[in-house]
Amino acid sequence: MKPILQVKQLAKRYGDRYGCRDVNFELYEGEVLCIVGESGSGKSTLLATLAGRLAADEGEVTFRDANGDWHELSTLAEAERRRLARTEWGFVTQHARDGLRMGVSAGANVSERLMALGHRHYGQLRATAAEWLEKVEIGAERLDDPPSRFSGGMQQRLQIARNLVTRPRLVFMDEPTGGLDVSVQARFLDLLRRLVHESGVAVIMVTHDLGVARLLAHRTLVMQQGRVVEAGLTDQILDDPQHPYTQLLVSSIVQA
Amino acid sequence: MKHSTSCKPQTGLHREGGRAATGPYSPYGEEAHSDADKASNWRYNFGYLDENTKRMLRRGLLKAVAIPGYQVPFGSREMPLPYGWGTGGIQLTASLIGRQDVLKVIDQGADDTTNAVNIRRFFGRVCGVDTTEKSADATLIQTRHRIPETPLKAGQIVVFQVPEPEPLRLLEASEVETRKLHAHQEYGLMHVKLYEDIARFGHIATSYDYPVRVNGRYLASPSPIPKFDNPKLHQSPALLLFGAGREKRLYAIPPYTDVDSLAFDDHPFEIQAWDTSCALCGSHDSYLDEIVTDDAGSRMFVCSDTDYCTSRREDAR
Amino acid sequence: MYVAVKGGETAILNSYRLLARARRGDAAVPELSLAQIKGQLRHAVDRVMQEGSLFDPELAALALKQAAGDTQEAVFLLRAFRTTLPRFGYSVPLDTAAMRVRRRVSGTFKDVPGGQVLGPTADYTQRLLDFSLAGTGSANLEEPTALAEPLPERLPCVLDVLNREGLIEPETPPPGDPAPTDLTREPLMFPAARATRLQNLARGDEGWLLGLAYSTQRGYAESHPFAGEIRMGEVTVSIAPEELGFAVDIGEITLTECQMINQFAGNGSAPPQFTRGYGLVVGEAERKAMAMALVDRSLRAPELGETAHAPAQQAEFVLCHSDNVEASGFVQHLKLPHYVDFQAELSLLRTLRAGFDAKGDAQ
Numbered sequence: 064m065k066p067i068l069q070v071k072q073l074a075k076r077y078g079d080r081y082g083c084r085d086v087n088f089e090l091y092e093g094e095v096l097c098i099v100g101e102s103g104s105g106k107s108t109l110l111a112t113l114a115g116r117l118a119a120d121e122g123e124v125t126f127r128d129a130n131g132d133w134h135e136l137s138t139l140a141e142a143e144r145r146r147l148a149r150t151e152w153g154f155v156t157q158h159a160r161d162g163l164r165m166g167v168s169a170g171a172n173v174s175e176r177l178m179a180l181g182h183r184h185y186g187q188l189r190a191t192a193a194e195w196l197e198k199v200e201i202g203a204e205r206l207d208d209p210p211s212r213f214s215g216g217m218q219q220r221l222q223i224a225r226n227l228v229t230r231p232r233l234v235f236m237d238e239p240t241g242g243l244d245v246s247v248q249a250r251f252l253d254l255l256r257r258l259v260h261e262s263g264v265a266v267i268m269v270t271h272d273l274g275v276a277r278l279l280a281h282r283t284l285v286m287q288q289g290r291v292v293e294a295g296l297t298d299q300i301l302d303d304p305q306h307p308y309t310q311l312l313v314s315s316i317v318q319a
Numbered sequence: 320m321k322h323s324t325s326c327k328p329q330t331g332l333h334r335e336g337g338r339a340a341t342g343p344y345s346p347y348g349e350e351a352h353s354d355a356d357k358a359s360n361w362r363y364n365f366g367y368l369d370e371n372t373k374r375m376l377r378r379g380l381l382k383a384v385a386i387p388g389y390q391v392p393f394g395s396r397e398m399p400l401p402y403g404w405g406t407g408g409i410q411l412t413a414s415l416i417g418r419q420d421v422l423k424v425i426d427q428g429a430d431d432t433t434n435a436v437n438i439r440r441f442f443g444r445v446c447g448v449d450t451t452e453k454s455a456d457a458t459l460i461q462t463r464h465r466i467p468e469t470p471l472k473a474g475q476i477v478v479f480q481v482p483e484p485e486p487l488r489l490l491e492a493s494e495v496e497t498r499k500l501h502a503h504q505e506y507g508l509m510h511v512k513l514y515e516d517i518a519r520f521g522h523i524a525t526s527y528d529y530p531v532r533v534n535g536r537y538l539a540s541p542s543p544i545p546k547f548d549n550p551k552l553h554q555s556p557a558l559l560l561f562g563a564g565r566e567k568r569l570y571a572i573p574p575y576t577d578v579d580s581l582a583f584d585d586h587p588f589e590i591q592a593w594d595t596s597c598a599l600c601g602s603h604d605s606y607l608d609e610i611v612t613d614d615a616g617s618r619m620f621v622c623s624d625t626d627y628c629t630s631r632r633e634d635a636r
Numbered sequence: 637m638y639v640a641v642k643g644g645e646t647a648i649l650n651s652y653r654l655l656a657r658a659r660r661g662d663a664a665v666p667e668l669s670l671a672q673i674k675g676q677l678r679h680a681v682d683r684v685m686q687e688g689s690l691f692d693p694e695l696a697a698l699a700l701k702q703a704a705g706d707t708q709e710a711v712f713l714l715r716a717f718r719t720t721l722p723r724f725g726y727s728v729p730l731d732t733a734a735m736r737v738r739r740r741v742s743g744t745f746k747d748v749p750g751g752q753v754l755g756p757t758a759d760y761t762q763r764l765l766d767f768s769l770a771g772t773g774s775a776n777l778e779e780p781t782a783l784a785e786p787l788p789e790r791l792p793c794v795l796d797v798l799n800r801e802g803l804i805e806p807e808t809p810p811p812g813d814p815a816p817t818d819l820t821r822e823p824l825m826f827p828a829a830r831a832t833r834l835q836n837l838a839r840g841d842e843g844w845l846l847g848l849a850y851s852t853q854r855g856y857a858e859s860h861p862f863a864g865e866i867r868m869g870e871v872t873v874s875i876a877p878e879e880l881g882f883a884v885d886i887g888e889i890t891l892t893e894c895q896m897i898n899q900f901a902g903n904g905s906a907p908p909q910f911t912r913g914y915g916l917v918v919g920e921a922e923r924k925a926m927a928m929a930l931v932d933r934s935l936r937a938p939e940l941g942e943t944a945h946a947p948a949q950q951a952e953f954v955l956c957h958s959d960n961v962e963a964s965g966f967v968q969h970l971k972l973p974h975y976v977d978f979q980a981e982l983s984l985l986r987t988l989r990a991g992f993d994a995k996g997d998a999q
Contacts, residue, residue, distance in 0.1 A: 145503045164511065171514045178514065179507030185517055185583040207518050369722055392823040397715035402965030404972060427976045431644045434972050440648075464976045482969070493952055495826045520988055526980035545980040565962045567823035591983060608979055623976055 072122035082108035100286035153226030159218035376414035388533025407562025682919025688714030840958030
């Protein structure tokens with residue numbers, strides 16, 4: 064297996080303070096990576112920098128596209144970056160309203176990326192959207208309802224459908240369970256695990272909850288004060304945390 | 320571009336140089352009052368605008384022709400007609416018009432609507448060129464909301480008045496953002512709107528100012544013409560120019576350019592059709608206006624293009 | 637008849653005649669002279685020059701007369717005329733410190749070098765209708781007492797005091813000191829530099845600016861302003877033709893300048909300090925200069941790292957809608973015939989309605 068993303072000595076500064084620094088890792092096809100840490104640890108900054116939404120100040124992020132060509136994101140022209148964002152990536156936000164068009168129907172939300180790629184058959188678009196609404200357990204009968212009439216869990220599942228419909232190779236997720244009740248979370252994570260497994264998409268997910276990582280992630284990065292303090296296979300980290308901060312996190316989920 | 324080259328600086332740039340193309344000017348277009356004051360003795364350059372401004376406009380137009388459908392920002396000037404009343408079209412016409420030109424001005428397809436009359440009078444005053452109501456005789460046609468029914472010819476220029484040049488504006492208010500969407504050809508948003516129309520109404524619910532893709536690249540507004548007129552934009556032998564004075568943008572569809580009205584494969588673009596024909600000339604294939612004839616709601620349908628309708632009636636005699 | 641039917645041209649000519657008569661009013665009453673308008677309605681003349689972007693009191697008075705006192709219509713007339721004027725060149729930057737001050741007040745210091753100069757202001761009058769003005773007899777005008785000592789030739793800016801202490805941000809040109817955009821020659825583009833924004837505001841509609849400025853004081857923007865200094869008076873205009881190589885004075889204009897002081901908590905790179913909002917307007921126009929300074933400051937939110945959530949902080953929103961010639965034209969263009977579009981909408985609505993009714997019948 065080849066990596067699809069390589070991150071070397073990545074850093075993002077806010078004024079004279081580092082949001083994140085000295086970040087190094089590789090991500091492989093179909094791999095799920097969780098970035099775990101408390102608020103302010105720099106995990107969301109790291110995610111935004113990886114996705115090219117924030118410009119890196121140091122280091123590099125390179126992405127290998129479907130044709131096998133590598134792209135260094137800090138030197139990539141905006142047009143190229145936006146093309147990748149449309150075709151090869153997805154982005155699931157913590158708040159559904161930031162990632163969905165709340166005023167248009169669920170069907171239009173799911174179809175948007177397909178239409179951006181040139182799909183022009185209304186009937187097929189609609190059929191595909193219906194299929195995806197079934198897959199994310201919303202139900203095809205809700206095709207013409209706007210997401211504003213959906214529950215929080217349904218909105219997040221709609222975001223997943225909207226992103227996965229074009230079969231991207233890498234999806235960034237920023238605390239997708241952050242706004243959900245614990246009972247809703249379990250169902251959402253279960254669905255996500257299944258869809259990710261079926262589609263073979265690689266995922267980088269930010270979460271403050273090590274329990275989420277335990278359920279989904281092959282590998283986990285633990286961040287504290289802008290740095291990665293521990294990285295490795297999720298099972299290893301959970302069974303044998305080395306860093307005191309990780310130990311604290313692990314003990315807290317054991318209690319829960 | 321025949322007309323721009325024929326429009327040499329006919330007069331000097333200085334007011335003292337006797338540069339007026341017409342007689343004494345009164346702000347309303349009537350003959351000057353006898354007690355001539357400062358303003359009524361003022362003389363304007365041929366076409367109102369000074370030659371440097373005309374050159375600026377023509378440079379913008381050349382760029383627009385070179386990049387079909389791209390909205391070129393330009394230093395729009397205040398004209399003596401209000402913004403929203405055709406200032407963009409008037410500036411383009413003023414920059415192109417030469418003494419040999421024959422000008423036709425229409426609003427809603429008619430030569431005799433108040434605004435068309437007013438604009439035609441304006442150019443009569445500041446240019447003194449020949450005007451016509453016959454589409455076929457005009458070299459330059461300024462229009463608001465219609466394209467003449469008489470097929471356009473090579474060598475003709477049509478200037479469209481455009482209130483909102485940005486087809487994405489009602490979907491995205493920020494100009495910074497819409498310029499990016501054009502630059503990256505990200506037009507998914509427009510299709511979201513069309514998808515939503517079909518989902519809600521069963522068909523695309525845009526009846527005028529129907530968005531088009533020019534030369535396979537830029538999404539553009541055809542100006543608020545009814546979608547009935549959209550097919551006339553495609554592969555038109557005439558040069559089509561669009562001016563938005565208030566929004567300070569101009570754009571062009573050069574002759575023989577592909578212009579596609581957005582649609583879905585299974586919901587193709589369709590134009591308006593009527594069950595009836597024109598009550599005056601009997602035309603079956605022109606755009607019809609509905610005229611309410613009494614308080615009881617009686618109505619008749621007649622051609623919106625008055626020249627077309629009149630010519631047909633004359634020919635029938 | 638309004639549209640379509642032949643005869644539009646005659647109707648238009650008749651509307652001209654009616655307009656001319658309505659403007660003149662009762663012919664038994666003497667006609668207004670431009671000198672009267674210029675001399676006795678100076679605020680109206682100033683406003684027309686400001687928003688008309690042309691300093692010519694004579695033409696502004698004519699525009700007001702022609703527009704029968706409709707300020708925005710007069711602004712429009714002046715702007716359309718301005719289009720035909722060739723551009724000979726640009727003046728050298730005006731030096732407002734060398735203003736021949738007629739009024740200068742500060743809300744931040746009790747006394748300032750040069751003192752508070754009240755000048756010709758209505759601020760300290762009781763707003764009672766003065767019935768002595770109802771007649772036409774010339775009022776008995778008293779001479780004001782002369783100043784104890786004449787004002788210095790250069791009246792330094794009040795904010796310079798804070799500047800010496802380093803408590804207010806320095807006013808420096810942007811990197812490279814680029815020539816400012818000329819908004820009367822080039823379209824407004826975004827992001828707009830501060831010089832461009834100020835130009836737009838200076839010719840913007842006073843009511844628009846006033847409302848926006850007011851909104852920043854009522855929670856729609858974090859604004860904690862103090863009127864550092866307001867000054868009004870005459871400033872010399874000079875041009876420096878290339879072939880001469882030195883500047884020549886070509887006249888003077890009346891200006892009102894406002895320097896607002898605003899709190900600023902500082903960010904990662906800048907210390908806590910006062911920041912500035914600036915207003916500069918042609919003529920006697922204190923209300924507009926102050927409003928402009930508040931809006932200028934609120935538009936600097938992104939530059940200062942403040943969250944821009946209020947209307948007055950959104951440059952596109954503020955600047956695209958400030959011009960009353962544009963706004964007035966577009967709002968009023970709705971009275972033009974739209975029957976082609978309306979017809980299209982009418983048939984669409986009939987189709988939609990048929991679909992809706994059919995659905996209802998089926999259920």
